[in-house]
Amino acid sequence: MHxxxxxxxxxGGGVVAKELSERGLDVLLLEGGARHLRPQDEWTRLDDDTAxxxxxxxxxxxxxxxxxxxxxxYPQPGWVWQIAGVGGTTLHYFGNSPRPMPGxxxxxxxxxxxxxxxxxxxxxxxxxxxxxxxxxEATLPVHTQEMSRKDExxxxxxxxxxxxxxxxxxxxxxxxxxxxxxxxxxxxxxGTTADASKIQYPDAQGCTFCGLCFQGCVEPRKAPRNLAAxxxxxxxxxxxxxxxxxxxxxxxxxxxIAGAYVTQVLHRxxxxxxxxxxxxxxxxxxxxxxxEAKIVVMxxxxxxxxxxxxxxxxxNPNDWVGRGMTDHALDWLTGVLPQETGxxxxxxxxxxxxxxxxGSIQPVSVTPPLQAYGLAFSDGGTVGAYSTGSTVGNxxxxxxxxxxxxxxxxxxxxxxxxxxxVTLVDDDVxxxxxxxxxxxxxxxxxxxxPRIEINGRKRTPRTVRNREFLVRRAVEWLRAAxxxxxxxxxxxxxxxxxxSTMRMGTEAANSVVxxxxxxxxxxxxxxxxxxxxxxxxxxxxxxxxTQAVATRTAERIFTEHFGGSPWVRSESPVCSIDPSVTEAVxxxxx
Amino acid sequence: MPQPSDHRHANVSRRHFLRxxxxxxxxxSLGVALSSTAATTASAALPFTTEALTGLLAYAVPGxxxxxxxxxxxxxxxxxxxxxxxxxxxxxxxxxxxxxVPGPDRDLPGGVAVATLLDLTAxxxxxxxxAQPFRSAFCNLTWxxxxxxxxxxxxxxxxxxxxxxxxxxxxxxxxxxxxxxxAGSRVGxxxxxxxxxxxxxxxxxxxxxxxxxxxxxxxxxRSAVSx
Numbered sequence: 001m002h003x004x005x006x007x008x009x010x011x012g013g014g015v016v017a018k019e020l021s022e023r024g025l026d027v028l029l030l031e032g033g034a035r036h037l038r039p040q041d042e043w044t045r046l047d048d049d050t051a052x053x054x055x056x057x058x059x060x061x062x063x064x065x066x067x068x069x070x071x072x073x074y075p076q077p078g079w080v081w082q083i084a085g086v087g088g089t090t091l092h093y094f095g096n097s098p099r100p101m102p103g104x105x106x107x108x109x110x111x112x113x114x115x116x117x118x119x120x121x122x123x124x125x126x127x128x129x130x131x132x133x134x135x136x137e138a139t140l141p142v143h144t145q146e147m148s149r150k151d152e153x154x155x156x157x158x159x160x161x162x163x164x165x166x167x168x169x170x171x172x173x174x175x176x177x178x179x180x181x182x183x184x185x186x187x188x189x190x191g192t193t194a195d196a197s198k199i200q201y202p203d204a205q206g207c208t209f210c211g212l213c214f215q216g217c218v219e220p221r222k223a224p225r226n227l228a229a230x231x232x233x234x235x236x237x238x239x240x241x242x243x244x245x246x247x248x249x250x251x252x253x254x255x256x257i258a259g260a261y262v263t264q265v266l267h268r269x270x271x272x273x274x275x276x277x278x279x280x281x282x283x284x285x286x287x288x289x290x291x292e293a294k295i296v297v298m299x300x301x302x303x304x305x306x307x308x309x310x311x312x313x314x315x316n317p318n319d320w321v322g323r324g325m326t327d328h329a330l331d332w333l334t335g336v337l338p339q340e341t342g343x344x345x346x347x348x349x350x351x352x353x354x355x356x357x358x359g360s361i362q363p364v365s366v367t368p369p370l371q372a373y374g375l376a377f378s379d380g381g382t383v384g385a386y387s388t389g390s391t392v393g394n395x396x397x398x399x400x401x402x403x404x405x406x407x408x409x410x411x412x413x414x415x416x417x418x419x420x421x422v423t424l425v426d427d428d429v430x431x432x433x434x435x436x437x438x439x440x441x442x443x444x445x446x447x448x449x450p451r452i453e454i455n456g457r458k459r460t461p462r463t464v465r466n467r468e469f470l471v472r473r474a475v476e477w478l479r480a481a482x483x484x485x486x487x488x489x490x491x492x493x494x495x496x497x498x499x500s501t502m503r504m505g506t507e508a509a510n511s512v513v514x515x516x517x518x519x520x521x522x523x524x525x526x527x528x529x530x531x532x533x534x535x536x537x538x539x540x541x542x543x544x545x546t547q548a549v550a551t552r553t554a555e556r557i558f559t560e561h562f563g564g565s566p567w568v569r570s571e572s573p574v575c576s577i578d579p580s581v582t583e584a585v586x587x588x589x590x
Numbered sequence: 591m592p593q594p595s596d597h598r599h600a601n602v603s604r605r606h607f608l609r610x611x612x613x614x615x616x617x618x619s620l621g622v623a624l625s626s627t628a629a630t631t632a633s634a635a636l637p638f639t640t641e642a643l644t645g646l647l648a649y650a651v652p653g654x655x656x657x658x659x660x661x662x663x664x665x666x667x668x669x670x671x672x673x674x675x676x677x678x679x680x681x682x683x684x685x686x687x688x689x690x691v692p693g694p695d696r697d698l699p700g701g702v703a704v705a706t707l708l709d710l711t712a713x714x715x716x717x718x719x720x721a722q723p724f725r726s727a728f729c730n731l732t733w734x735x736x737x738x739x740x741x742x743x744x745x746x747x748x749x750x751x752x753x754x755x756x757x758x759x760x761x762x763x764x765x766x767x768x769x770x771x772x773a774g775s776r777v778g779x780x781x782x783x784x785x786x787x788x789x790x791x792x793x794x795x796x797x798x799x800x801x802x803x804x805x806x807x808x809x810x811x812r813s814a815v816s817x
Contacts, residue, residue: 044776044779044780044781044798045781045798046771046772046776046781046798047767047771047772048675048678048768048771048772048773048776049772049776049779052678052682052767052768052771052773053682053764053767054682054685054686054764055678055681055682055685057779065779068685069685073753074753074756075751075752075753075755075756076750076751076755076756077755077756077759077760078756079760130817134817143813143814144808144812144813144814144815146805146806146807146808146813147805147806147807147808147809148804148805148806149804149806151806151809152806152809155809165810166815167812167815167816168815168816168817169815169816169817170817177809177815178808178809178812180815185813186805190801190805191801191802191803191804191805192801192803192805193801193802193803194796194799194800194801194802194803195801196799196800196801199800199801204801208800208801208802209801209802209803209804209805210799210800210801210802211799211802211804212798212799219800219801220800220801221800342802342804344795345799345802345804346802346804351809367795368770368771368789368790368792368793368795369766369767369768369770369771369789370767371770371793372651372763372766372767372769372770372789373763373766373767375766376650376762376763376766376767377763379759381741381744382737382740382741382762385734385737385738385740385741386737386738386740386741386744386745388741388744388745388759389745402762402763404649404650404737404762404766405649405650405651405652405663405733405737406652406663406665408650408651408766409651409652409665409669409792412651412770412789412792412793413792413793413794415793415794415795416793416794440752440753441753492759
């Protein structure tokens with residue numbers, strides 16, 4: 001019997017596995033997707049091979065690329081863009097690691113305290129979480145992002161608008177700033193040349209400004225895995241977890257099995273309570289394996305975790321499993337500038353603006369196919385052709401809707417001169433937005449498949465207000481940065497950030513886990529991924545917050561179930577690029 | 591200021607729509623609900639399917655090809671069709687609608703169902719006596735009439751609450767992605783390309799790179815912030 005089984009080696013599960021392996025626990029980490037052991041050899045970074053929404057290797061799919069992706073049922077327009085595999089969705093994240101808005105937490109008493117989703121606050125204070133945020137920031141590590149051209153333009157625009165320059169990690173008021181990114185700063189030749197022969201490790205270290213964060217970070221070439229520039233979990237926490245016995249006295253290496261898709265949390269009735277004692281997983285070859293543990297941590301993501309809960313027939317007395325999904329109600333604004341902006345090169349997002357109570361705005365610098373996808377992903381019909389009944393207006397932009405045909409081609413011809421901004425809305429928890437069980441698609445080899453129910457046109461008035469507010473600020477920002485025209489896509493729900501489907505909360509009536517991620521209605525089960533977040537965290541990108549909450553959950557597991565002592569307030573973290581970790585990673589052949 | 595024009599009902603009666611597309615809609619509805627053990631053919635191997643999906647790529651990004659000329663919206667260089675992404679788009683639809691559609695003697699994959707739906711819906715928008723160089727009715731339409739087909743699908747109320755609503759909204763943007771990708775050029779899961787993708791030429795994209803001379807220093811010289 002293992003001490004702990006962690007289901008899912010993504011942004012949350014990787015953190016729990018590393019933290020508990022560092023404490024010497026026997027941790028089994030099960031990942032349903034691919035291992036990605038040699039990305040410099042395996043990943044092409046070509047969009048069609050990597051980021052194709054249906055077929056790409058970065059999708060919810062098995063490791064064998066000739067096999068079909070795993071099905072999800074969508075009864076309306078929309079798309080959840082997640083990744084199965086070691087690293088999870090951090091494989092394509094931008095490394096953006098802003099802290100959450102303090103107003104999303106209990107006990108906040110700022111003047112704007114009523115501006116948030118006050119019915120669904122985190123059940124602890126922001127001050128309580130801060131040490132865990134700092135722990136993760138030091139582990140990854142997180143740094144202030146160096147500028148690329150588009151950031152220079154946006155900062156100049158923000159200055160023209162008279163916006164406040166934020167110089168703290170905590171967001172205390174509305175303002176703009178360079179991103180705090182989990183990306184190693186460029187040094188040496190990195191970011192100075194496109195000559196591949198000159199930007200190999202160790203001559204180049206940190207970010208090489210290649211622009212392909214979304215296609216998987218393999219830079220700089222020849223760097224040890226834990227020194228890859230972008231600090232996705234496969235480059236940071238997982239290498240640490242797999243070598244914990246080498247760099248930490250008393251540490252114990254995690255056992256990782258990829259291609260192990262958990263189909264059941266095994267549980268029995270103990271004194272009237274469902275009590276977990278292990279999991280059942282299916283291997284890539286179809287074998288079924290049962291393994292036991294004292295504690296089970298569910299970290300399969302905001303879609304798979306509620307699916308697994310349901311498929312395991314675990315109790316759901318308040319019917320909140322899968323409900324309350326938040327997604328930041330994204331929208332996409334594209335400005336055309338007179339000069340080249342460096343679109344598609346440099347970190348995918350190097351700057352941001354935050355508006356407490358409303359959400360955030362940040363640039364998204366992507367390759368042509370993804371730019372086209374962003375220009376087409378509209379809920380509002382096609383410009384110059386037809387409407388689909390959306391009542392969303394232009395928000396101050398010059399046009400709104402899907403670009404197709406001549407309009408799409410014309411915009412794409414200007415790709416080098418574009419800056420795109422995405423709005424990250426502090427959207428409300430709504431019970432009707434949820435992960436349910438499929439009604440039409442038949443079960444796959446892992447059981448009943450998830451159905452994503454979200455109606456982009458039935459958001460709460462506060463969510464709609466926030467979205468329109470941010471769109472107007474984004475349009476202003478683009479124009480101030482020099483844009484001669486601005487287009488609004490009016491996204492259908494494009495769920496790049498998806499959270500709170502197993503939400504923690506102050507009340508048992510509308511939450512699934514408590515403030516430590518412990519399941520309310522079953523014993524021996526914790527949840528540690530985006531699904532455990534109480535709400536949309538005020539709008540900022542969720543990964544850092546999820547990782548901090550997961551760290552807090554790991555600490556709780558260690559103290560409550562294994563007689564250990566808490567460490568976050570009493571120790572200093574080992575950084576994932578510490579020479580001791582590098583030495584361990586190289587020695588382990590990772 | 592351009593706005594989506596209101597062709598919500600596309601001058602098509604609900605009865606007319608249902609009559610002309612009932613077979614496809616029914617087949618697709620069943621397709622997502624049922625599993626089948628009959629043989630399945632990949633969409634990319636079926637000529638009429640590839641023709642309709644190629645017409646969709648021309649709709650997304652016009653170029654200098656005959657599909658674009660037929661739709662009376664062209665460009666001076668290759669567009670969505672020139673990129674050669676039709677087989678990829680067909681496979682995407684096969685996988686996106688990943689339960690075969692039951693057919694009379696063999697099951698039909700999702701791409702076939704989509705092509706059928708496009709063509710059946712297109713029939714009603716085809717002017718009497720119009721030239722029909724393609725077997726696919728969708729491909730014989732002008733760009734504006736193709737848009738009416740897609741409008742009819744996206745605004746089809748009977749699709750509401752079903753994966754058909756999702757599929758109707760996804761078609762244009764999946765085509766847009768494919769048109770600008772390396773779908774028609776890459777060799778397996780390698781970085782080898784048989785030719786420079788058309789989408790790269792349209793956008794001036796330089797392609798894969800390991801780095802770029804893009805560092806501009808820290809804003810106001812501040813390389814770190816306080817807590």
